[in-house]
Amino acid sequence: MAHLCPVCGFDGLEEPPYDAMGNPSHEICSCCGFEFGFDDQSQGDSFSDYRKKWLAEGANWFDPARKPENWSLKEQLRRIGVER
Template identity: 35%
Template sequence: MNEKQLCPVCGNDGLEEEAFDENGVGSYDSCDCCGFEYGYSESHEVGLGFIVTPKEMLDAAFQLYRKKWIENGAIVAHPEYYSKNFQENGKVKKDILLEQLQRLNLDLDNLEFLMGE
């Protein structure tokens, strides 16, 4: 059985393969939920000033991308591949988003603040 993998940015658990291997090399898949492309987005969309974001900085890149994504309303990147039950008006439903973020053991108080109301 092939276990589905978690997106390290949004907690979506629908990935076919691990987002990053133990060396920090991305799979070049992208998340249907948040749209992060592992191996690309951390350097080209949330550049921290590196040509290639080093492995130890990946978490910081995820945080930056996650913050921007949530602030922009958690828009579903590929609505056709992401469960219809999890989205509303093109965005991830708030309770679903919280559930996903909980899988990543994030500080939800800070994140709820970002989501606004």
């Protein structure tokens, strides 16, 4: 079962970013590189701040090996209600 990244809309997270108690998974998104429990807490970035930075830097994949061949940034962002 895949989970959606609230930062970039990638639907390949192995675990939910936060459990029912609100504990972060500490998983790093293969797409945007956001680490739940680190970038949101230690770094204090909100999802939208991080997303803006990520997009400004060219929306590069953290783990390019996992990038789907027919990947569409636009479609992915639409999944989380972000228009670009």
